[in-house]
Amino acid sequence: MAARLLNRLAGIGFGIAAAGAIVNSALYNVPGGHRAVIFDRFSGVLPVVSGEGTHFLIPGLQRPIIYDCRARPRNIPVQTGSRDLQTVDITLRILFRPIVESLPTIYQNLGEDYDERTLPSFTTEILKAVVAQFNASDLITQRELVSQSVRELLVERCGGFGIILDDISITHLTFGREFTNAVEQKQVAQQDAEKARFLVEKAEQYKQAAVITAEGDSKAAELLSTAFLEAGDGLIELRKLEAAEDIANQLSRSRNVTYLPSGQNLLLTLPSN
Incomplete structure (x- = not known):
């Protein structure tokens, strides 16, 4: 009796295992972001696309092909x-x-x-x-x-x-290397041209500044000449007074001078001619 019971239990266990294997072979999983198509031995590729999750198929007759549908x-x-x-x-x-x-x-x-x-x-x-x-x-x-x-x-x-x-x-x-070298040489030439243009513009600015300065000096000399002619000795005396005042101010700030001559104003006795 015990041996018969064991054989029956073994047969049941074998049947359950076989059934589990058959059920397991009839299932397939489609991971997230994937899709599956089924190839059938009799019908070829089925027109149905399986989504994510677990699906059934006929074991031995159908086979899933999984595709990654993510970018x-x-x-x-x-x-x-x-x-x-x-x-x-x-x-x-x-x-x-x-x-x-x-x-x-x-x-x-x-x-x-x-x-x-x-x-x-x-x-x-x-x-x-x-x-x-x-x-x-x-x-x-x-x-x-x-x-x-x-x-x-x-x-x-x-x-x-x-x-x-x-x-x-x-x-x-x-x-290619030849084109790269040509581009580099072109860039160097452009930089040299920009530098030369800057130097030319700088020289032109200096030239204009010199012209303006010369015109200003000429105008100033012309104005002084006109003033001398119109004012006569009065302008010369004024310049003497301004020079004497400037000298006196400089001497007063000097440590080596203890007094200034008081008998006469500085430069007032200089000849006018």
């Missing part, structure tokens, strides 16, 4: 040439994600590595086409226009394959 970055470096035949190394940063409703078609046409099959080739082709329309200097000064042109073409191209591009930006842009 993911990708850097794509490209070496190409500008319109003036300069070598350009450019890197494009793309933020992409799949269109959820297009996941069955994406799996049928591109597979799970859809981004690897499309983005590098599309980006390389479009970057070469856009960069070839600009000169090397325009790529620097019109960088936003270049990025916008690439964005428009790439969004349209990827949209046909069920891919959404949330952001496109040029993160790296360099040129």
